[in-house]
Amino acid sequence: MHLGLKGKRALILGSSRGLGLGIARQLLVEGADVAICGRDKKIILNKASDLSNQLTNKIRGYELDLTKPSSVSNLIEVTKKDFGGFDIVVNNGGGPPPGAITEAELEIFEKHFRPMVLSQIEITNAFLIGMRQRKWGRVLIISSSGTVQPIAGLGISNTLRLSLVGWTKTLSAEVAADGVTVNVILPGRIHTSRVDQIDAAAADKQGTTIEEIIKASKATIPAGRYGTVEEFSNVATFLLSECASYVTGSLVRVDGGYIRSV
Numbered sequence: 001m002h003l004g005l006k007g008k009r010a011l012i013l014g015s016s017r018g019l020g021l022g023i024a025r026q027l028l029v030e031g032a033d034v035a036i037c038g039r040d041k042k043i044i045l046n047k048a049s050d051l052s053n054q055l056t057n058k059i060r061g062y063e064l065d066l067t068k069p070s071s072v073s074n075l076i077e078v079t080k081k082d083f084g085g086f087d088i089v090v091n092n093g094g095g096p097p098p099g100a101i102t103e104a105e106l107e108i109f110e111k112h113f114r115p116m117v118l119s120q121i122e123i124t125n126a127f128l129i130g131m132r133q134r135k136w137g138r139v140l141i142i143s144s145s146g147t148v149q150p151i152a153g154l155g156i157s158n159t160l161r162l163s164l165v166g167w168t169k170t171l172s173a174e175v176a177a178d179g180v181t182v183n184v185i186l187p188g189r190i191h192t193s194r195v196d197q198i199d200a201a202a203a204d205k206q207g208t209t210i211e212e213i214i215k216a217s218k219a220t221i222p223a224g225r226y227g228t229v230e231e232f233s234n235v236a237t238f239l240l241s242e243c244a245s246y247v248t249g250s251l252v253r254v255d256g257g258y259i260r261s262v
Contacts, residue, residue: 004242006031009083014092016044018192022233033058066115076126085130091120092142098201101155116160137180138240145188149259172249181248188255191226223256
């Protein structure tokens with residue numbers, strides 16, 4: 001299957017590790033030029049250097065802190081100069097700390113609304129005009145299974161991620177005729193450092209071992225295991241490709257059957 005990604009320009013947020021980095025690698029393999037971003041400038045530049053040593057197409061790393069409007073505007077300005085715009089934008093923001101939603105202060109919701117919602121909308125809007133003019137574009141939101149089946153202990157994440165899902169569905173209808181697709185991809189229990197953090201927090205709260213938490217978690221997944229970053233990024237890359245040109249406004253699950261609703 002020819003994915004038609006050679007020469008496309010892609011911006012991947014939150015791509016110094018985990019799911020974002022996995023997608024960046026897959027897009028590079030398919031011939032796209034890629035910009036990766038992360039809060040730690042040293043780490044993101046090292047990742048970009050490592051990837052450029054493995055592949056010949058364009059890869060650059062940028063410092064980005066989604067909590068700071070100045071950092072967001074700087075990324076938009078600098079990458080426009082370096083890439084001339086993007087055909088693909090993958091939104092990926094870190095989640096808030098776990099905990100009971102009844103114990104969450106309103107200030108915590110406000111603090112995380114900027115990086116999890118507003119900054120991602122701002123970055124997408126900055127490159128959406130060019131996509132519509134060129135009659136080709138892909139916007140993908142990495143969200144969470146918690147937007148369909150709320151995850152206990154992640155109430156703030158469940159709430160804020162749904163805001164972005166509502167924006168995505170609305171946007172998809174407005175830009176579909178311009179050849180731009182907008183989709184949400186829902187990772188289930190994909191083995192990343194974020195999942196390790198959640199498991200560790202659960203173990204601490206329940207006074208048990210991480211091994212027991214993982215065993216219990218896997219028992220809730222019909223596939224009986226955590227997914228891999230590669231499995232997740234394969235589906236994401238397809239959604240960003242020419243082959244998925246008639247898929248838009250969708251929530252696509254990569255969860256091993258974890259979400260039980262139809």
